[in-house]
Structure formats: structure tokens, C-alpha cells
Amino acid sequence: MPRCWFVFLFLSFILLLATAEASQCSIRGIPLVRNISELPQDDYGRGGLSHITVAGSVSHGMKEIEVWLQTFSPGSRTPIHRHSCEEVFVVLKGSGTLYLASSSHEKYPGKPQEHFIFPNSTFHIPVNDAHQVWNTNENEDLQVLVIISRPPVKVFIYEDWSVPHTAAKLKFPYYWDEQCLQAPVKDEL
Amino acid sequence: MPRCWFVFLFLSFILLLATAEASQCSIRGIPLVRNISELPQDDYGRGGLSHITVAGSVSHGMKEIEVWLQTFSPGSRTPIHRHSCEEVFVVLKGSGTLYLASSSHEKYPGKPQEHFIFPNSTFHIPVNDAHQVWNTNENEDLQVLVIISRPPVKVFIYEDWSVPHTAAKLKFPYYWDEQCLQAPVKDEL
Ligand SMILES: [Zn+2]
Ligand SMILES: [Zn+2]
Numbered sequence: 001m002p003r004c005w006f007v008f009l010f011l012s013f014i015l016l017l018a019t020a021e022a023s024q025c026s027i028r029g030i031p032l033v034r035n036i037s038e039l040p041q042d043d044y045g046r047g048g049l050s051h052i053t054v055a056g057s058v059s060h061g062m063k064e065i066e067v068w069l070q071t072f073s074p075g076s077r078t079p080i081h082r083h084s085c086e087e088v089f090v091v092l093k094g095s096g097t098l099y100l101a102s103s104s105h106e107k108y109p110g111k112p113q114e115h116f117i118f119p120n121s122t123f124h125i126p127v128n129d130a131h132q133v134w135n136t137n138e139n140e141d142l143q144v145l146v147i148i149s150r151p152p153v154k155v156f157i158y159e160d161w162s163v164p165h166t167a168a169k170l171k172f173p174y175y176w177d178e179q180c181l182q183a184p185v186k187d188e189l
Numbered sequence: 190m191p192r193c194w195f196v197f198l199f200l201s202f203i204l205l206l207a208t209a210e211a212s213q214c215s216i217r218g219i220p221l222v223r224n225i226s227e228l229p230q231d232d233y234g235r236g237g238l239s240h241i242t243v244a245g246s247v248s249h250g251m252k253e254i255e256v257w258l259q260t261f262s263p264g265s266r267t268p269i270h271r272h273s274c275e276e277v278f279v280v281l282k283g284s285g286t287l288y289l290a291s292s293s294h295e296k297y298p299g300k301p302q303e304h305f306i307f308p309n310s311t312f313h314i315p316v317n318d319a320h321q322v323w324n325t326n327e328n329e330d331l332q333v334l335v336i337i338s339r340p341p342v343k344v345f346i347y348e349d350w351s352v353p354h355t356a357a358k359l360k361f362p363y364y365w366d367e368q369c370l371q372a373p374v375k376d377e378l
Contacts, residue, residue: 033287033304033312036279054311055277062313064275064338065254086253088244090225090334098222115222122243123222124251145279147336149253 025180027061036069044175048076048135051176057151058173058180066151068176072096072142077134080109080158082168085150087125089133091117094142098123099132101161109161117142130158130165152177214369216250225258233364237265237324240365246340247362247369255340257365261285261331266323269298269347271357274339276314278322280306283331287312288321290350297353306331319347319354341366 036054043049053059054067072094080099089098095118101109109130117123117133125131135142156168173181225243232238242248243256261283269288278287284307290298298319306312306322314320324331345357362370 032289033306033310035307036309036311054279055313060313062275062277065277065336067277067279067311067336086251088251088254088256090243090256100221117222118224120225121222122225122256124244124249145334147254147256149338 025058027059030060042176044178046076046175048073053176054145056176058177062151064149064151066148066153068146068148070144070146072133072135072144074135074138074140078132079155080130080132080161081155081171082128082130082158082165083148083153083155084128085148085153086127087149088147089117089123089125090145090147091119091121092143092145093119094135094140095119095137096133096135096142099134100125101130102126103130106165108164109158112161130161130168152181214247216248219249231365233367235265235364237262242365243334245365247366251340253338253340255337255342257335257337259333259335261322261324261333263324263327263329267321268344269319269321269350270344270360271317271319271347271354272337272342272344273317274337274342275316276338277336278306278312278314279334279336280308280310281332281334282308283324283329284308284326285322285324285331288323289314290319291315292319295354298347298350301350319350319357341370 036052039052039054041050041052044051050071052069054069055062056066056068057063095116098115098117099112100115101112103109112130112132115123133142133144152172153174154170154172155174156165157171158168225241228241228243230239230241233240239260241258243258244251245255245257246252284305287304287306288301289304290301292298301319301321304312322331322333341361342363343359343361344363345354346360347357
């Protein structure tokens with residue numbers, strides 16, 4: 001009965017896929033001590049980015065802090081964005097520019113201030129200030145450790161610095177949380 | 190009038206001391222981007238430790254996350270302790286042992302599990318579990334980046350693993366917060 005075998009194989013294949021998907025989005029069975037170089041790494045559709053969630057809400061069950069290791073190739077950058085959580089950067093390698101508009105009380109971000117960031121430097125982003133981190137060094141990758149509070153992160157993205165705060169677009173779940181996190185109904189935000 | 194000059198000089202000196210003290214404990218005027226190697230570093234009376242508050246509640250006005258860079262010389266270690274905040278470690282250099290007693294529901298920590306920690310590894314401590322990080326590598330410093338939530342940290346210290354949870358001693362403010370943080374009245378804890 002070749003047809004029966006085909007159905008069996010097909011169902012087994014579906015089951016296998018479902019299991020694989022579930023385990024990727026489950027925090028069960030992850031080891032306590034993890035090798036960062038063995039953790040999933042992806043650009044999540046953003047050219048020039050390498051993102052690793054070192055300790056995360058969706059991936060490791062963190063409730064109050066989340067840690068990322070990100071590498072930006074020369075010229076690559078975050079979107080212009082804001083969030084209502086705290087965020088700390090530690091620059092491990094390379095250099096670049098932090099653009100920061102301390103304007104949460106104005107109508108739109110406006111021209112940002114430029115800050116040079118360099119190896120072994122640290123900075124934090126004031127809550128709700130629009131900002132962008134840019135690898136403006138043509139010769140070297142920029143590697144940062146990023147720490148945020150209140151994960152998973154809810155990000156408002158600006159097309160440019162003159163977009164009104166009220167028109168910034170919510171991106172939630174954020175790129176690396178999309179696979180395992182469903183968008184909640186609006187009330188939950 | 191030499192006496193008058195003496196009084197003037199004495200008062201100036203007192204004023205200078207007061208200003209220096211105030212500026213060490215003030216978050217005003219700290220630059221947005223800071224060079225970590227220029228930040229205050231101390232052992233805070235704990236031999237073999239080098240502690241730097243990279244981004245802190247007391248020193249930088251953080252409200253939800255705090256970041257430390259700590260180096261443990263061979264043989265040095267944290268006390269056995271617990272806290273009700275989340276804590277993430279990223280091992281930058283060296284290796285050692287994490288001792289962890291997952292026993293917050295028992296009367297005392299008991300014999301801890303031993304976990305090998307190594308360069309580029311990460312781990313987080315379950316809330317309220319007693320733990321200790323120990324540089325058990327005789328040949329190399331252990332350097333870690335530590336992230337905690339809900340700063341400033343309130344730590345309960347155990348003399349050994351058989352001390353009942355209820356007898357662990359609260360250390361607050363913690364070593365590096367002592368200089369600028371007064372112990373609050375008990376209700377505030
Ligand atoms: Zn950000
Ligand atoms: Zn701890």
C-alpha cells in the first residue's frame with residue numbers, strides 16, 4: 001500500500017517540524033551555563049547585523065533584564081527608534097556614532113546630537129529619547145553588548161528625525177522576538 | 190593678621206572637601222559616553238576583587254538595571270549570597286566555578302551544584318537562589334560583566350551553605366553603594 005506509506009511519512013514529517021519549532025521557542029532544557037558562540041545568531045532581515053540574544057525574555061525566561069550581543073558591519077545601524085525601557089550599551093570592539101535626540105517633550109526628535117563611541121566605552125539611553133547607533137567606521141565591525149529592562153522590547157521606529165513622536169511606528173514583537181512571540185491584543189501593550 | 194588667614198584657609202579646605210565628596214556622589218555632569226577604563230575601580234575591602242560600576246543606580250541614576258565589570262584574582266570569590274533581583278553574568282576572560290543551590294523553598298541552601306564557567310559563557314541566577322562565583326583557576330584572572338535588575342542591590346549573605354535562609358545577613362547598602370547611599374529605615378526595604 002504505497003499510498004498509506006506516503007500519508008504516514010507526510011504526517012511524521014509534519015510532526016517533526018512541529019517539534020522542532022516548539023523546542024526553538026521553549027525555555028525548557030536550556031543549559032544553565034551557555035556558550036555564547038553556540039547560541040543562535042541571525043541578521044533578522046537587517047543587512048550588516050549579527051544579533052545574538054545572550055539572555056532573553058522569549059528565549060530564556062528572563063523577566064526584568066535582557067542581554068544582546070550585536071555586531072554591526074561598517075555602515076550598518078539600528079533604525080531611529082525610542083522605547084520606554086532603560087538601555088545600556090557596552091562597546092566591546094570597533095567604534096561608531098550614537099545619534100541622540102533628547103526631545104521626548106517636543107513634537108518630533110529633531111536634529112540629534114552626535115556622540116563618538118569607542119572600544120571599552122559605555123553609555124545609556126534616557127528613557128523614551130529617540131536614538132540610533134551607527135557603525136560609522138569604514139574599516140571595522142562595531143560589537144556591542146546591549147542590556148534592556150522590561151523585556152520583550154517594544155520599539156517605536158522613526159523613518160527620519162522629523163517624524164512626529166505620535167507617528168512613529170510600533171514594531172512589536174521586535175525582529176528577534178517575532179518567531180516565538182505572538183503580537184498581543186492592543187490592550188496588553 | 191595671620192590668624193584670620195588661617196581661618197580662611199581652613200574654611201576653604203573644608204569647602205573643597207565637601208565639594209569633592211558631593212561630586213563623587215552626584216550624577217550631575219557625568220558624560221553620556223564614558224571610558225570604562227577611566228571609571229572608579231576598587232576592591233571595596235574584598236581582597237582579590239576589582240569592581241567597576243559601569244552603569245549604576247547610585248552613580249549614574251539608573252532605575253531598572255545596573256552593570257558591573259568585575260575581576261577576580263585566582264582564588265577570590267563572591268560571598269555565598271542571594272537576592273530577589275535577576276542577575277546575568279557574561280564571562281569575558283578566565284574561568285571558574287559557579288556554585289548554585291536551587292533551594293529557595295528549603296530551610297537552608299545545602300550542598301550547591303557546581304558549574305564550570307569559561308570565556309564567552311553566560312549564565313543567569315534564578316531569583317532568590319543562593320550562589321557563589323569563585324575563580325577556581327589558579328593561573329588566570331576571571332573577568333565578568335554582571336547585570337542586575339532593581340538596583341541598588343540588596344544582598345543576603347550566608348557564612349556557609351548550611352546557614353538557614355532566615356539567618357542570612359542583609360548587607361545593604363552593598364560594598365560599592367555604601368559611600369553614597371545611606372541605609373534606609375527598615376520599612377523602605
Ligand atoms: Zn534602543
Ligand atoms: Zn549574585
